Amino acid sequence: AYGLAGKGRKVTVLDAPTETNKASRTNVGLIWCQSKFLHLPNYAKWGFISSRLFPELVRELEEATGQKIPVNFTGGIIPVLSEADYQKRGDYIEKLREALGEYKGNMIDRAELEKKLPKIGWGPEVCGAAWCEEDGVIDPLALLRAFRAALPKVGVDYRQTLVFDVRPHAGGYRVTTRDGVFDCGRVVLAAGLSNRRFAHFALPSLPVYPDKGQVLLVERMPYVMPIPVLGVTQTFGGTTIIGFRHEKAAHHTQVVPEAVAGEGAWAIRVWPELGKKRLLRAWSGLRVMPEDNMAIYSRLPGHPDAVLINTHSAVTMAAAHARLLPDFILGGELPETAREMTLKRFGYAC
Ligand SMILES: Cc1cc2nc3c(=O)[nH]c(=O)nc-3n(C[C@H](O)[C@H](O)[C@H](O)COP(=O)(O)OP(=O)(O)OC[C@H]3O[C@@H](n4cnc5c(N)ncnc54)[C@H](O)[C@@H]3O)c2cc1C
Structure with a gap:
């Protein structure tokens, strides 16, 4: 409109x-293009096109409304917890680079990850991450x-x-x-x-179905994540949203604790500090998912x-x-x- x-x-x-x-009111606000849609290269490209158009749109909306829109166009990180996963993600990125002709991202080792987000105490299993400079996060x-x-x-x-x-x-x-x-x-x-x-x-x-997501919200902590991390993303207010579930559950929108517990445990392996904090809330939302994604x-x-x-x-x-x-x-x-x-x-x- x-x-x-x-x-x-x-x-x-x-x-x-x-x-x-x-x-629109339950999502994480990631502007996320990396490491996906190898099987749909034009859709992958479409995400990158949008990410490049974002800064100008945000500037325009802020000027038109006088409202500040918190946003970080700082790139994005997917942490990996095993050498096998590191290898698998690296292979995927190389195939994506080939399919798209250009890809501004790569795997980074743990030392580089620590340099990018020095205030996060990464868990001992974190051996590196997938990195893409064209990702970001906005307060949705x-x-x-x-x-x-x-x-x-x-x-x-x-x-x-x-x-x-x-x-x-x-x-x-x-x-x-x-x-x-x-x-x-x-x-x-x-x-x-x-x-x-x-x-x-x-x-x-219409070939579109509800794809249920469920997330957990961890209490406020000092802001340490200027670069968003997928699946365990600190918000601009200091809370952290955990979750990356995709479920086919028709229009069932209740939170199922057993289902999200796995993501909570994964998040603590990535960032052990979270395990000492309180969960404030959990919520679910229905993504709007075309049948072929x-x-x-x-x-x-x-x-x-x-x-x-x-x-x-x-x-x-x-x-x-x-x-x-x-x-x-x-x-x-x-x-x-x-x-x-x-x-x-x-x-x-x-
Ligand atoms: C847990 C979760 C996390 C997500 N994280 C991200 C993320 O990090 N990054 C990202 O890009 N995407 C994310 N998404 C996906 C994103 O939220 C959706 O793609 C987006 O909200 C879809 O927008 P939409 O307007 O098509 O549909 P919806 O957000 O479902 O909005 C539908 C709109 O239609 C209106 N509407 C519906 N029925 C009627 C009616 N009968 N009469 C009048 N109006 C009606 C509603 O008022 C609403 O405004 C996430 C989704 C979930 C569930």
């Missing part, structure tokens, strides 16, 4: 109150708040209401909400898992004016979404790197 308004379009956002589908709620504050400033009409239904109507679309109906010429379905219901008028079944940016079959947007890692992708999707939504082509990310790959004509 923010990007579309920048194109001079009249945009209305219909967004549910926070209780509905709230991955501050980013969300800034987008929300920026919307009215760029002319977007933001309404908090529950959408019940979306249907073709009079050559455009009718969106029925708790607060009445809205008619429009173009519609963008970007409602996370609710898209499965809203896209029904054009698609019998790649983003879906697509017109709906038979509906050139209805666009669907669904992806996981949507914090990482936020800058690419704001900058590079509006032209597509308005009838243009997707950027070259994202061209295969439509519903065509699932057999739909669109």
Whole structure:
């Protein structure tokens, strides 16, 4: 919506109150591109494109709103606890470097890791890490708040209401909400898992499923992690979020202590100090996961004016979404790197 308004379009956002589908409010805020998607090289590239667009977007949002968005574009670290894992991750990175043509990362040994984050007392098993200079971390709620504050400033009409239904109507679309109906010429379905219901008028079944994550939050400690560590990430406020689970549990959103205990034990092996601290909270969230793990940016079959947007890692992708999707939504082509990310790959004509 923010990007579309920048194109001079009249945009209305219909967004549910926070209780509905709230991955946007349960995530870690990592801008994370490294060590993934060897099997989907263009999707891996898309993450790097977004990461490079982020600093300018943050600067712009801060200027527009006067709000500070805590962010570190300092690179990112994945700690490894065995020589075998070190080797495996190193091999993966080399294959990724070859597939992408460029990759600003490598394995680092323990001494180098200690130099990067000297204030962390690493566990004795930590033998090194995967490192990528293009990763980072942002306060995800501050980013969300800034987008929300920026919307009215760029002319977007933001309404908090529950959408019940979306249907073709009079050559455009009718969106029925708790607060009445809205008619429009173009519609963008970007409602996370609710898209499965809203896209029904054009698609019998959207290939997107809920991927449950559960995390633990450790009490505040002095800030020692300016470079984010995957799976055990200190927030800007000093608390630490532990967790990297992916579970298929339909819409079950309760925290299951037995399930997250394994991550807690792993985190203490990485950073033993955590074992002496209190857990403050645990929460879960449902990621929005396309069945083949790649983003879906697509017109709906038979509906050139209805666009669907669904992806996981949507914090990482936020800058690419704001900058590079509006032209597509308005009838243009997707950027070259994202061209295969439509519903065509699932057999739909669109
Ligand atoms: C534990 C966890 C950790 C994560 N960590 C990261 C991370 O570090 N980095 C990263 O890049 N990604 C991370 N993610 C993923 C990221 O949070 C999601 O990709 C992102 O939130 C998806 O955004 P979305 O807007 O598509 O969907 P959602 O966040 O689910 O939001 C859906 C939106 O649609 C609206 N909506 C839904 N139904 C209706 C309705 N009926 N009427 C009106 N509005 C409706 C909601 O109000 C909401 O605004 C994490 C996810 C989880 C669960």
